[in-house]
Amino acid sequence: MGVDEEDRRPDADDPLEDVPQAALTALTDVRRRYVLYYLRDRDGADLTTLARVVSGWIGAESDAGLTTSADHDRLELELHHTHLPTLDDAGLLDYDAETNYASARSLPEPLSELLDRTSDLEAPAVERSSAAVDLPDEIPPFRAPGRVDSLRELVAAIERTATTITVFASEPHEELLDQFSTRNVEISHESLPAVADDGFVLVQQNGAALGSIGLDALREADRATVAPPWGDRGDSPAYRQFLSLFRETAFSTDSRRELLATTREIEDRAWRTGEGRLRAGFQSLSAYQSQLSVYRRLGSETDLDVHVYGRPDWTPPAVEGVRLHEEADDEDIGRVWFVVFRDTAAERDGAGRSAGGSDAAANRGSNSCALLAEERKPDRYFGFWTYDDEFVAEIDDYLAAAY
16 A cells, blocks of 8 residues: 555654754754854854863763863864864854864754754753763873972962853852852853753863863862761762862962861872871961871871871870971961872882883872962961872972971
């Protein structure tokens, strides 16, 4: 039996009837759709901007909630070689591969309506990533190693670093400004279509993108725990994501709880690693008194080489595995709260790899990290944290030589 000719004709209510097949094929990829969403209210954008925006947008919707500069670089290559040429061939935009610039096109009504429909459905349609939530290994070094003359000079050098954050979202999210008010950053907002439930924040230092973090994860970072390393700290991926992106960004605070939360994160990494060198400066040894039980376990139940520094306004008991440094007249010790963990095992494993050796432990990343905060006014601190291995090694070497 033949098919009735009436059945062969497209449904008059079919919204895809007038959309070219090449355009439909191009729109099957979420990255291409996000490029078009971004360009709908703009004349165009350069390749780097598109890579940063699209990767941040998709990353904010993933389980990890975080993207790094390496994610941006990978997507930039994919956009340049695949996605933007595909969109150009489909007549959805104009891409100049010589200048790396994508120009928006005025889309016919059926295509515009189709984008309206897909954008309404996009948030639940984006596949949630199963990527492990961990500090990214691909974050670029902050700076080349150099000479450390004092802890306070390091804080001042970070203060001179230009850090900018851009809130990409449909609304400015003014409530976030309070969270950034204690950080030495410039803040801007760029409107995005309300495709996903929320937006993201892009972090840049001296013009280079460090990565992005979803606004939901950024809000959760404010609920950091101060439980000891072996306690029930709960799952705090958002806080670790926050720390990974805002390292080497100067901050000011009058909250010792904020400093203690970051201190606990560093102590936790040292505890989980179980070896290496941990240096903690409490300014005055009387401040060490409330942390004595924590450092007693760090010193006696691990293979860590633990050092504690402070002005001698209290006489602590001897603690197994903890070496005490009493510095009565030193400005750095008296004014700087610091916690420095150097993962010497990771350094050793790295040297073994360079020499052609093999070690299962070599497969894990380094846990080196440090926090420095100078008390410039009573209970008012200005400082930074870092996860850069070479920078941490510089600070550790300085403390070893100076004290």
